[in-house]
Structures are given as structure tokens and as C-alpha cells.
Amino acid sequence: MGVAVLLKQVPDTTAKIGISGGRVDESSITKWSISPYDEYALENAIKLKESGHGDVVAITCGPARAAKCLTEAAAVGADRLIHILTESSLDSIQVQSLLSAAVKESGCDVVMCGKQAADTNSGSTGPGLASSLGFSCVGGVTGVSMEGDVASATRLGPSGLEEVEVGVPCVFTFDKGDTELRRPNVRGIMMAKKKPIDSLTPDDLGVDASNSKVSIKSHSSPPKKQPGQKFVGSESVPEVVNKLREEANVI
Amino acid sequence: MAYEALDFYDIDSLLTEEERMVRDMVRDWVEDRVLPNIEDACRDGVFPDEWRVEIGEMGILGAPLKGYGCPGLSYIAYGLICQELERGDSGVRSFASVQGSLAMYPIWDFGSEEQKEKYLPGMAKGDLVGCFGLTEPDYGSNPGDMITRAEDKGGHFLLNGAKMWITNGTIADLAVVWAKLEGEIRGFIVEKGDEGFSAPEMKGKHSLKASVTSELVFQDCKIPKDRILPDVKGLRGPFSCLNNARFGISWGAVGAAQSCFNSAREYALSRIQFGHPIASFQLVQNKLSWMLREITKGQLLAYHIGKKKDDGSWIPEQISLAKMNNVDMALEIARMSRDIHGANGILDEYPVMRHMANLESVKTYEGTHDIHNLILGRHITGIQSFTREP
Incomplete structure (x- = not known):
């Protein structure tokens, strides 16, 4: 029983990303936030808890700064906080191994996370975790309710909303939908401050995090957008038509 | 573009995690709820009742008071709350200042046990105004x-x-x-x-x-x-309330100034005249740099008096200085920001004219600018000059 919610700390979607020496310069990022789809997972996990499905265990994997997203989760209602402390960059399989070890440790039978992270957008964590834990997996859901050991989830299907029924244990990855995120309040923030964070290393979890099979060789900024071109007066019509035909290939 | 509050001297690094979280909570609320609706509220001349409810739900009213359902936050956190609310609008900060510092505080400090029990929990939730x-x-x-x-x-x-x-x-x-x-x-x-x-x-x-x-x-x-409030007689009663409210204003003014600075900076970078962004012209840069300088000084004043409120080592004259300086600074910045916006600065598409008009009140209420000068004059010379009587 219980819901594990996986939270990834990412640069805020509004943060400016600087590149230095072929790498993202983390010191240039002024604001880190919980990846937005993970926030929907968190909100739904808390709703599930309120409907009686055990405690919410918030789990994050990342460097020391990532602890902030656990405290934020505690401020809106997460009960237990697990921080898998990692310093080097890990590939998806390693992250999934670490997270599944932590989920096992937590004893939760429902796992919720965003359908993809706002930084890497790979979307592999949920399905990968389900595979390594042997849990069922339903992707891209917008809401989940439970009746005993059976969960029903809503997701956007090809022809409208789909209601999916699935037995626990299972993993849900979340899409935005019309979920409204709750706001923290002062009482929650003050309680969160007192909530202990279980800090675990890969060694504690018995996972080898030393050899990534996949590594990022370099980062670079996307090419700068070309400035727009301005045409004035009717005499420029032939030129515009020519450009639309030859350069933009739209007519 | 997302709001990035001016913090040139990294005051952020001096805050506790709890203070930052409270600040961010209020900042997000202002972003979501106040900014999209403030111009309508001003046009209609109303303080939307849902703001009262939501401010109550956030649990920020009477921020530094302890017990009786009050939040028990630090004075720094109270200041940050005022800063973020006033970045939205001075009227929203006024609501919280009056509720917390002027109505809850005297009951909390000078009221009977029964009065505290009767009023404070409901006031902290915003159920009672x-x-x-x-x-x-x-x-x-x-x-x-x-x-x-x-x-x-x-x-x-x-x-x-x-x-x-x-x-x-x-x-x-x-x-x-x-x-x-x-x-x-x-x-x-x-x-x-x-x-x-x-x-x-x-x-x-x-x-x-x-x-x-x-x-x-x-x-x-x-x-x-x-x-009757049993535990206070004389002007000390209202003046102790005003000290707390003035403290909040010294932070609030920083929020209004940050908003005006941000708008001026963005506008100057996007407004093209003579073939170049006006931000590239020296006269505009001079104005922006003056704003940065004054806001930074105001932030340091507010932060330091906040620390002194928290450790109890403050004197009222220090609060007078912070209130007077920061509101004066914010008003000048609002005017300068309006100037950078040119004619656009008078439109409600930008927050500057609204802040400017608000700050004219803020300069006058809670001790006028001049009265704070007289408070400081008395402190410096030992001679009161409020009245002709000896």
C-alpha cells in the first residue's frame, strides 16, 4: 500500500540555460523546479492518499540541490521523503535501477511520475521502472482513482477520453489534463521543514552507478532564430512571392 | 517572459529555505491570481473577495505573530510576503498589512485572553477581516x-x-x-x-x-x-502597530520598485528608436542603473531592519528611515520607469502608472514622508519639531 511519486528536479522552464565548454553551465541556472509533469503526478498521488490509499512517498534522484523538490512535495502533503544522492550523470537504465530499488524499499504498490521530464524529454523512466519492477504501466494518464486493488485511470485516447482499469502493482505516467495543482500554505511549509529526508547512496541501494553505458558528449545551444524580414509597399510584392516560393516553399 | 526579481546583491542567499518557500508561494499566487485581474479590480474599484479567501488559505496573515492560529514566521518572511504582494499591487499589500499589523497585532499584544481566542484564529484564516x-x-x-x-x-x-x-x-x-x-x-x-x-x-x-x-x-x-484592550494606554498602542506596518511597507515598496524596474528593462530592450533598442542609449542605461542602485540599497535596508526585528534590537527611528527611504525610492523609480516607457507608460498594459499612483498614497500613509523626517530630526538633535509647544 502507498503511492511512490517520482520527482525530477529540472531547470525551471523559464530559466536561461548557459553553455560553457560544451556543457550546460549549471551555475547559470537561477531557478530549479520540479519537472511540470511530475507535479501532476504529485497532485494525483496526494489525491489518492486523501481517498485512503496509504501514504505518499516522494522520491528524487540527483545531487544535493534536488532535496528542495522533496521539501516542496512535503509542503503540499508528501509523507515520506527519499533522496537518492548521485553526483555524476547517469544513463536511463541506471536511474531506473536506483528508483526501482527505492520504490521496493518504500513498499509502495502504486508509482506515479510525469510522462517525460522537462529537460531530457525521453519519457523512459515510467515504462523502464515498470519493466524492472515487473509492474503494469499505464502512460499519459490525467487522473487515477482506486477501488480496492484495482485502479482506474483516465487518459486521452485516439478518439476521446479512455478509462483504463488496471490492477496493482502498477506505474502511472502523467500528462497535464485539467488537474489543478494545490498551492502550499505556511503551515505545510513549516511542517515540511521538520520532515526528515532519507538520503541514500547508490551503494545503500545496492546499485552500481559507476559505468554509464550512455553518456552525453556535449551540449550546444539551438541555432539562433533568424531575424524576420520586413517588406514595405506594393512594389515588394513580387519579391515576397518569390521568397515564399523559393525560400519558404509554401506556395 | 517569466518574472525575475531584481536581486543584485544576492539577498536570496541570506534567506532560510522556509523564507524562500514562503516568498515563492506568495510570488506564484500573485503571478497567477493578482496580475491577470488587477486592472479589472482597479477599474471596478474593488478588492476581490476571492483574494481574501486565498490569502487566508495561504496562511500568511499576521505572519510574525505566534500562537492563536497565527503563522509564527520570521519578520524577514513577513517582509518577503509584503514585497511579493506589493509587487502585484500596493492595495493587496495594504489589505494584508492592515489585517496583520494593525488589527491582529494590537489584539495579540494588548488584548485579553478571551479577545485573542475569540478573534485571532478567524483573522489568521481571513474568515474575519x-x-x-x-x-x-x-x-x-x-x-x-x-x-x-x-x-x-x-x-x-x-x-x-x-x-x-x-x-x-x-x-x-x-x-x-x-x-x-x-x-x-x-x-x-x-x-x-x-x-x-x-x-x-x-x-x-x-x-x-x-x-x-x-x-x-x-x-x-x-x-x-x-x-476594551486592557493592556495599553496612550499613543504607545497605535504607534506599536504602526511600527510593524511601516516595517512591512519598507519591504513592500521594494516589490513595487522591482516590478517597475522589470517593466522598464523589458520595454527598453524591445523598444526600437533610431534603429536601435532604447536600452542601448546612455541616458536610458543611466536611468536603469540608478534604479538598480536604489533598489539594491532599499533591499539591504529592508533586510537589515528585518534581522533587527527578528532579534529585537531595533528602534522605531530605524523603521522610519526604512519606510521613508524605500517608499521615496519606489515612487521615484515608478516615475522614471514611466518615463522610459514613453507614452506607453500611461497604459494599463504596463504596471508602472498604477504603482506610481499607489505609491503616492503609500508615501503619505503610515506616517507621511515628512513626519518620518521629523522623527529622525528629533532623534538626531534631541529637539522635537512636531509642534510649536515646548
Whole structure:
């Protein structure tokens, strides 16, 4: 029983990303936030808890700064906080191994996370975790309710909303939908401050995090957008038509 | 573009995690709820009731007070709350200042146990709104000569007189009213619906339009004997409330200034004249750099007086300096920002003209700019110059 919610700390979607020496310069990022789809997972996990499905265990994997997203989760209602402390960059399989070890440790039978992270957008964590834990997996859901050991989830299907029924244990990855995120309040923030964070290393979890099979060789900024071109007066019509035909290939 | 608050000297690094979280919570709320609706609220001249509810739900009212359902945050956190609310609008910060510092605080500090139990938990949640009646039509900077009187009629008190410029007055469930009882200033709690009490709204403001401003009228207003604040006599009562409110204003003004600076910077970078962004011109850069300099100084003043409030080592004159300086700074920045925006600066598409008009009130209320100068003058010379009397 219980819901594990996986939270990834990412640069805020509004943060400016600087590149230095072929790498993202983390010191240039002024604001880190919980990846937005993970926030929907968190909100739904808390709703599930309120409907009686055990405690919410918030789990994050990342460097020391990532602890902030656990405290934020505690401020809106997460009960237990697990921080898998990692310093080097890990590939998806390693992250999934670490997270599944932590989920096992937590004893939760429902796992919720965003359908993809706002930084890497790979979307592999949920399905990968389900595979390594042997849990069922339903992707891209917008809401989940439970009746005993059976969960029903809503997701956007090809022809409208789909209601999916699935037995626990299972993993849900979340899409935005019309979920409204709750706001923290002062009482929650003050309680969160007192909530202990279980800090675990890969060694504690018995996972080898030393050899990534996949590594990022370099980062670079996307090419700068070309400035727009301005045409004035009717005499420029032939030129515009020519450009639309030859350069933009739209007519 | 997302809001990035000016923080040139990295005040952020001096805050506790709890303070940052409270600040971010209020900042997000202002972003989501105040900014999209503030111009309509101003045009309609209303303080939307859902803001009261949501501010109450966030649990930020009476921020530094402890016990009786109050948040018990640091003064720095209280300052940050004011800063973020006033980045939205001075009227929203005024609502919280009056509720927390002027209505809850005197009950918390000078009230009886029963009064605290009765009012504070509801006020902290925003379920009960309070206001503060000190200023009168003829007595603003000189409240000591107030006319409002209370008479002890044996079984009850009888209040007579009128108060003016009372924020939250018409929407308030209770008013903390200062009146003379046998020649001595005392605090009384008057409840909405008490016989002989009315609170008509003052209309026609060009400033703080999203804030309710009222008169309080007492015509043989009868209140029970247990509504007097037992633990304070004289001007010390209202003045201790004002110290807390002025402290909040010194932070709030920084928020308004940050908003004006941001808008000016963005506008200057995108506005092209003579083939170049106006931000590339030296006169504009000079203005932006002056704003940065003044806001940074104001932030440091606010932060330091916040630390002194937290450790109890402050004196009222230090709060006078911070209130006076920061509001003056914010008003100048609002004007300069309007100037950078050119004609666009008068439109409600940008926040600057609204902040400017608001700050004219903020400069005057809670001790006018000049009165704070006199407070400091007395501190420097030992000679009071408020009155001609020796």
C-alpha cells in the first residue's frame, strides 16, 4: 500500500540555460523546479492518499540541490521523503535501477511520475521502472482513482477520453489534463521543514552507478532564430512571392 | 517572459529555505491570481473577495505573530510576503498589512485572553477581516488630539466620533478603534453590526483603487465592556502597530520598485528608436542603473531592519528611515520607469502608472514622508519639531 511519486528536479522552464565548454553551465541556472509533469503526478498521488490509499512517498534522484523538490512535495502533503544522492550523470537504465530499488524499499504498490521530464524529454523512466519492477504501466494518464486493488485511470485516447482499469502493482505516467495543482500554505511549509529526508547512496541501494553505458558528449545551444524580414509597399510584392516560393516553399 | 526579481546583491542567499518557500508561494499566487485581474479590480474599484479567501488559505496573515492560529514566521518572511504582494499591487499589500499589523497585532499584544481566542484564529484564516481606526478627518499626523471619545456608561461603553482613510473599513468584521476614555487614548474592538456604528466607503480615489477605503462613524455606538484592550494606554498602542506596518511597507515598496524596474528593462530592450533598442542609449542605461542602485540599497535596508526585528534590537527611528527611504525610492523609480516607457507608460498594459499612483498614497500613509523626517530630526538633535509647544 502507498503511492511512490517520482520527482525530477529540472531547470525551471523559464530559466536561461548557459553553455560553457560544451556543457550546460549549471551555475547559470537561477531557478530549479520540479519537472511540470511530475507535479501532476504529485497532485494525483496526494489525491489518492486523501481517498485512503496509504501514504505518499516522494522520491528524487540527483545531487544535493534536488532535496528542495522533496521539501516542496512535503509542503503540499508528501509523507515520506527519499533522496537518492548521485553526483555524476547517469544513463536511463541506471536511474531506473536506483528508483526501482527505492520504490521496493518504500513498499509502495502504486508509482506515479510525469510522462517525460522537462529537460531530457525521453519519457523512459515510467515504462523502464515498470519493466524492472515487473509492474503494469499505464502512460499519459490525467487522473487515477482506486477501488480496492484495482485502479482506474483516465487518459486521452485516439478518439476521446479512455478509462483504463488496471490492477496493482502498477506505474502511472502523467500528462497535464485539467488537474489543478494545490498551492502550499505556511503551515505545510513549516511542517515540511521538520520532515526528515532519507538520503541514500547508490551503494545503500545496492546499485552500481559507476559505468554509464550512455553518456552525453556535449551540449550546444539551438541555432539562433533568424531575424524576420520586413517588406514595405506594393512594389515588394513580387519579391515576397518569390521568397515564399523559393525560400519558404509554401506556395 | 517569466518574472525575475531584481536581486543584485544576492539577498536570496541570506534567506532560510522556509523564507524562500514562503516568498515563492506568495510570488506564484500573485503571478497567477493578482496580475491577470488587477486592472479589472482597479477599474471596478474593488478588492476581490476571492483574494481574501486565498490569502487566508495561504496562511500568511499576521505572519510574525505566534500562537492563536497565527503563522509564527520570521519578520524577514513577513517582509518577503509584503514585497511579493506589493509587487502585484500596493492595495493587496495594504489589505494584508492592515489585517496583520494593525488589527491582529494590537489584539495579540494588548488584548485579553478571551479577545485573542475569540478573534485571532478567524483573522489568521481571513474568515474575519479587521481594520484600524486611528486617523480622523481633522487629525492625521497629529493623532494625539483625536476627537473620538468613549464614555463608561457602567454596563457598556459609548463611542462617539469619526475615523477616516480606513483601509478595509467597509468589508471589516471588526475594527480596532482608538478613542479617548477620560482623556486617555485606549483601544476598543467594535464589531460590524454594533448599534450606532457604520463604515461608508470613500469613493473617487485615483490611488489604491483595488483597496477598500472607508470612514468609520460612531453615533452613540454601544459596545460591551469586555471590548476594551486592557493592556495599553496612550499613543504607545497605535504607534506599536504602526511600527510593524511601516516595517512591512519598507519591504513592500521594494516589490513595487522591482516590478517597475522589470517593466522598464523589458520595454527598453524591445523598444526600437533610431534603429536601435532604447536600452542601448546612455541616458536610458543611466536611468536603469540608478534604479538598480536604489533598489539594491532599499533591499539591504529592508533586510537589515528585518534581522533587527527578528532579534529585537531595533528602534522605531530605524523603521522610519526604512519606510521613508524605500517608499521615496519606489515612487521615484515608478516615475522614471514611466518615463522610459514613453507614452506607453500611461497604459494599463504596463504596471508602472498604477504603482506610481499607489505609491503616492503609500508615501503619505503610515506616517507621511515628512513626519518620518521629523522623527529622525528629533532623534538626531534631541529637539522635537512636531509642534510649536515646548
